[in-house]
Amino acid sequence: MATNVKVIAGDPSQGRTKSSPFEHPYALIPTPSLPTDGSKPHGALLNAVEMFLVHNILIRAINSILYHAPLVKLHDDIKDFLHFCEVFVDFTNLHHDSEEEHIFPEWARACGQPDIMNENVAEHTTFHAGLQELRNYAKQTRDDTTRHSSEEVIRIIDSFAPALTTHLRNEIPTVLQMQQYPNGDEQRKIFAKGVEKGAAQADNTTQIPFALGCHDAGFEGGKHRFPSLPWFVIMGVVWWYGGTHKATWRFCLAICIVGQRRRSFEIVVSEHTRR
Template identity: 30%
Template sequence: MTCIHNAMFRTLNAVTLQYYQLTQVTDIADFLTYCQCFHEMVHSHHHHEETYLFTAIEAYSGQKGIMDTSLAQHHAFEEGLERFKEYVYSCKPEDWDREVFKGILESFTLALTKHLREEIPTLLALDIYGGEKLKKAWDDMEKRILDGTMDMYRVLPCGLGSLDVTYAKDQLPPFPFFVPYMCHYWYMRRHRGAWRFSPCTAFGKPKELPFAVVDK
């Protein structure tokens, strides 16, 4: 969970650090695609938690409402995230308004980052009900996600491009060694311009953010 939350933090940082400097229509078009993928990542994660993980935790712990605080935190950023989705899917690049985008982005990021931080100790506290039960609930959720339909041209580059292999505290998902190569040489091709905004390469190496302003 920490690895996925950290991926969301990195993607959100990349969005936050780069949007204000965009001026060219082609860059804005690519950025909107990147934001759509960010939305899909955040929405999908929380949707699956609510649908599978939280209900499984309630069932095995026998504690009804045990995840209500996390659920309430989801609701706190839901509306802003929905407006973000509407904007990044419907905005034509030539109509892009960075002040409108700023207002929407800032309307939910505090609630989102608070939740991403606080859900981890909430899950750690569930250890008293059996860590292996939580692991099973997590594995079941992951299986359902992998069994579902995914656009690999969006999910894979966005996801891998948010993993940092140099950050030792992250336990990276155990994917086969060739997946980053497939991503780099094939799946990144369709929306190539969008991955310029990623914080890392498909191989998990942190990279320069081309539109971020660097303090000298």
């Protein structure tokens, strides 16, 4: 049994298509504008832009799960899809754990405002149970894909996605408020160090390819250099680590699979043919 992946692609020069399923039902978040007069942007503004880009990774993944849930019918496709769901949960948890452990407390200390992020941290509890339910379902059902129900996946997503996506939007105004403090460079360094610590905890074979695959390099005209690494480093990372679970990344927006750059797509399905 061989699996051929069929990709119905949009215009690769645009990075995504207007009808991309990764943009709805949950809308992506536009980034705040940087200064156009050549002045140095405040560290809090740069942090907010980068956080928006990460938050959009999560939103694209949610939209992908909702879109592809009814499409996967065959055993291998279901297993790969459920693994994608697991990785989404793990990446989301890592993102929020990194904020709570490495970034938010240090921002509060640097700004002299111990409660500045408390409301945003409290919102994390509004969707954790739903994330765990999705992970449990995916892990258990991967062992017996005959039990898979697209309706159940959609039900679970619907139980927490509104709270999660609302949180992803709510967090940024708090970060932008920190522009009132003059220590923008310190805030930026805290964020960079926290991201570095979080990345060190990430699984290179799952969470790193997931993040790269659910980011859209063409978002907002491709003006964001994210992640801030040379393209050949990104290619090398995906070449080295992405192949371990390469079938899982079919459900990402765009990904390099064993050195082959994939275009953004509208639909990804598998054709199983006997040879």
